[in-house]
Amino acid sequence: MRGILASSIGVTCAAALALPSAPPAAASAGTPVPVADAATRTAGTAEVPADVPGSTRSLPLRPLTHDRASGAVLGLTPRTVPAFSLLGVVWDDPSAALHGRVQVRTRAAGTGEWSGWQDVETHYTEHGADPDTAEAASGQVRGATAPLWVGESDGVEVRVLPESGEPEGRPGDVDPVDTGAGEEQSGGEGQSGGEGAGETDGVSALPAGLRLDLVDPGEAEPDPGEAEPADGAEAPRTGAMTAGAKAASAANSALAPLGATEIPALTAEETREELVTLRGTELTEQQQATPYIGPRPAIVTRHGWGADESLREKKFAYTSKVKAAFVHHTASGNGYSCSQAPSLIRGFYRYHTKSLGWRDIGYNFLVDKCGRIYEGRAGGVAEPVKGAHTLGFNSRTTGIAVIGSYGSKNPPSKAVKAVARLTAWKLGLHGMNPKAKTSLTSAGGNLYAKGKKVKMKVISGHRDGVNTSCPGGKLYKKLSSVRSEAAGYQGR
Known part of the structure; x- marks a missing residue:
């Protein structure tokens, strides 16, 4: 059987990293953006048992202090997280669209180097089960961006830049690419402004419950002790199958x-x-x-x-x-x-x-x-x-x-x-x-x-x-x- 092993999990730091391209996070003030019920989601800093075959962690996105350079209103300041290789932004209502851009940059676990900003494909609601089917009506379905593969990483930063409206016609062909190595500074976490700031900064136009999901896919490898066939072909593995x-x-x-x-x-x-x-x-x-x-x-x-x-x-x-x-x-x-x-x-x-x-x-x-x-x-x-x-x-x-x-x-x-x-x-x-x-x-x-x-x-x-x-x-x-x-x- 092909066993699945959890990849090694790093220890979560209590404080965000301070980087040249992004100042330390400011303390959060004011009313936070609505997030998913914590009881139904894995906490971002929760530890996972070593025998779990892969894991998913959710980090609620927070208001960022106003950043005129990038226009980001929600996100996460740079931080250390347990190892992951794939990410996506998720929200509560599967029928809601995210009108804007989601950009991320990540830190490679092996080298400690940060990537440049990458765009995440936000048009993903066109996938999924057909309306009125049991799968679509399960009550468990959520909206999300496309998943982005970033390789084994242990640090992440996110910013969401809302648009005033969605362009007419078919979404454009844009592949996830680096958009710069952090030359634009991100704002710190906190309230974007006083009363009515959510409307001004575009937070209210974004889907409710935005959070970043970090996925560790786990590892799969042959059962120990199983000899490889002489011809090099993989043999069936039936030992201890669930x-x-x-x-x-x-x-x-x-x-x-x-x-x-x-x-x-x-x-x-x-x-x-x-x-x-x-x-x-x-x-x-x-x-x-x-x-x-x-x-x-x-x-x-x-x-x-x-x-x-x-x-x-x-x-x-x-x-x-x-x-x-x-x-x-x-x-x-x-x-x-x-x-x-x-x-x-x-x-x-x-x-x-x-x-x-x-x-x-x-x-x-x-x-x-x-x-x-x-x-x-x-x-x-x-x-x-x-x-x-x-x-x-x-x-x-x-x-x-x-x-x-x-x-x-x-x-x-x-x-x-x-x-x-x-x-x-x-x-x-x-x-x-x-x-x-x-x-x-x-x-x-x-x-x-x-x-x-x-x-x-x-x-x-x-x-x-x-x-x-x-x-x-x-x-x-x-x-x-x-x-x-x-x-x-x-x-x-």
């Missing part, structure tokens, strides 16, 4: 043995034979005679990337079939190595479940920059698992997220090819042509009203169903080639 881990693994039992860390790739002929086994009674005579399906690619299972199955809902959620695939980017930045991809996915999973209150990770599949494919939401990679990736269009679709930010940066060719291979197989299981169009019915969103029938390309970008910049302009432009390549893999 009930949840067994259930998630068993959902792929037709494709791989219990405890498998990867579902192996198949040849075209093997895939066609498997299609008949999996969908034989559902296939028409023509489909049985000439099945259009791409070779099954290798897929790292949830057990392979180290999912803590206790974080998700026990039951799996399904839709009737898969008629289309929506392609996303995670908008989490590109500063990761391929060996770190499992850690990022564990971070996304914890962020989606613990911070946003979803039943499981939202995406059905994820693809890293090296083209490796990962199982997302539990329930079986060959099954029509219902995700929470495209608001209003989670039924009869699958969601594929390329890890990274591709608004201004071209996606790696290996990742694009992997999306083509994955869609050729997944859509082929349901007889769908990657180059065709299909009809979907909106469950309600910010682009199409509930009940609206929409003609969509079988392989679409997130922005085709929702008013969002996702999957980034550069990745979106690659979808035409993805459709052609996927059709070719299917033999069309």
Whole structure:
């Protein structure tokens, strides 16, 4: 079994750090911004037992003294925190939008060096469960920014800069990038001014309960004492699997043995034979005679990337079939190595479940920059698992997220090819042509009203169903080639 170990946790300092680019925090005065009930959130300085596989900490954002240079009204002054690798800003109302900018800078645990300011993608409400579903109406769902991967860090500073109004049209393609190494000074924590200052400084225009969630994804590594197979391939790990881990693994039992860390790739002929086994009674005579399906690619299972199955809902959620695939980017930045991809996915999973209150990770599949494919939401990679990736269009679709930010940066060719291979197989299981169009019915969103029938390309970008910049302009432009390549893999 792949055990998950908590990463080392630093001791929280009682005082904020004093840096050249930011003066020490001022004492808070006046009425604080509303924050989440402390009883329902992990305290920012609380200690976590060493055997906890990863952790999430919430730090309420506080008013900052007026800073004419940056315009920030809420945030956190520089401070030492327990180790984390991923962050995001969360708020109470999932339907509320954050009109403004969220910027962070972090201190690397290994070097002690502070990063420059980075923008966090604030448009994330276009993900999530469809309106009026049990997942959306659970009472646990919250609004949030996209998660940002920063690598192992032990210090953080945050500032929120409100806008007077949201620009018209689709959100722009902006990737998280350094916006300077702290040349602008942040104000200290405290009251921004006297009576009515909240209105003046834009605090009232921001969602209530803003807080920073710091995510330690934990570590996943093979069980001690397990010998590696002679051929170098990873063997199934079934020792001491939890009930949840067994259930998630068993959902792929037709494709791989219990405890498998990867579902192996198949040849075209093997895939066609498997299609008949999996969908034989559902296939028409023509489909049985000439099945259009791409070779099954290798897929790292949830057990392979180290999912803590206790974080998700026990039951799996399904839709009737898969008629289309929506392609996303995670908008989490590109500063990761391929060996770190499992850690990022564990971070996304914890962020989606613990911070946003979803039943499981939202995406059905994820693809890293090296083209490796990962199982997302539990329930079986060959099954029509219902995700929470495209608001209003989670039924009869699958969601594929390329890890990274591709608004201004071209996606790696290996990742694009992997999306083509994955869609050729997944859509082929349901007889769908990657180059065709299909009809979907909106469950309600910010682009199409509930009940609206929409003609969509079988392989679409997130922005085709929702008013969002996702999957980034550069990745979106690659979808035409993805459709052609996927059709070719299917033999069309």
